Amino acid sequence: MMIAMFFWAFVVGGLICVIGQILLDVFKLTPAHTLTLLVVAGAILDGFGLYEPLIDFAGAGATIPITSFGNSLVHGALQEAEKHGIVGVLTGMFEVTSAGISAAIVFGFIGALLFRPKG
Amino acid sequence: MNMRKWLFATIVICIWMGGCAKEQGVKQQSLQGSGFMKTNTNGEIQRNNINQQTAERAVARIKERDDIKDAVAVNTSEKLLVAYQIKHMHRFYRKQIEKEIDQQLIRLFPNYQIVSSSDLKIFWKTEELRGKLGKKNWNEQKVDEQIEKIRQLSKERT
């Protein structure tokens, strides 16, 4: 069970990174464009209900790549929309994603306090 | 003579009745005692092992499905907790499988409140609970509480 999960997390996570690399190298996008495109792709995939099965299948292989950011934004919005109607789309957006952004902000600041710029 | 006869009869009756009364009292006492013992042993039985037949049947039924790798279940007289692991290649269809199994269980065990999950954590928790069932200080109420806790855990989404 767990070994299969690790294996597929490795493969799926790796493949999503390969897609990113292809966007960088073959389509010559900047890193910012690549990441943006992947996040949007994650949001759209979740709109079609395709990202959740991938998470069930690959675990962290699907939740660690930035695509899951788009997925969880949509997820939070839909969850809240189910409860409170159309207003929930706005209010629920960061319900599920909060961890990624708040962790980035908090640790970003702590990092700035702890470390000095290199070079 | 007449006097003696009456006296004798009265004494005999008195002794007899007294004896009877005594005997009845003893009988009643022993009856009470056995009744007390009975309920006591009943309680003992329920305390030590809640009948797990339903759980075993549910496990057997779920293991029949070819997309399920493993299953474990615990039941009380009201609740049935079933946790299972989906074979990895079938995990894409997890939502659908969960729905199917839930419906199947509701059909099979209409008298129980059913909690079912394919989550690995719930599987571990159910296994743990299953192992604890044999212990002496576990009664049905406690198991019910544990099942309720696990149900709430399985409902959390964020």
Added chain:
Amino acid sequence: MMANEKRKKLTPTQQEYHLFEKERETKRPVVKNCIRAFFVGGVICTIGQAISYFYMYFFDFTEQTVGNPTVATMIFLSMIFTGLGVYDRIAQFAGAGSAVPVTGFGNAVISAAIEHRTEGFVLGVGSNMFKLAGSVILFGTFAAFVVALIKTIATQWGGL
């Protein structure tokens, strides 16, 4: 299209130079980069999986809820490695393999924060932190808004 039009406006010598430049441009080793990205990205996701099993085993997290603490932990690790200057070295080797996972997002935020520290905490760290990651948040949020809106309308009023 734009590039073609632009090229037509160029003088013949410029066009010649353009072709020359294109010929001499170092070809990116796409296959090699992809293999590197695959392995490094895969390893990062496997570490993430290990962390989520850790949280599931020792704390009351289910497969559904384990995502948040895992992501937070990964970003914490990314802070440590960015601060020590290790993450940039991994990124040079791995390309998208280290940029696509959330650790890359964390790295973008944290390295911007550290870099602008000298300009002060408010004007430097505060306003530059999301320089790189801001577009990810903006477009991610907006795309999610549109997708969720369409889906909500479709399910609630369209009865799909």
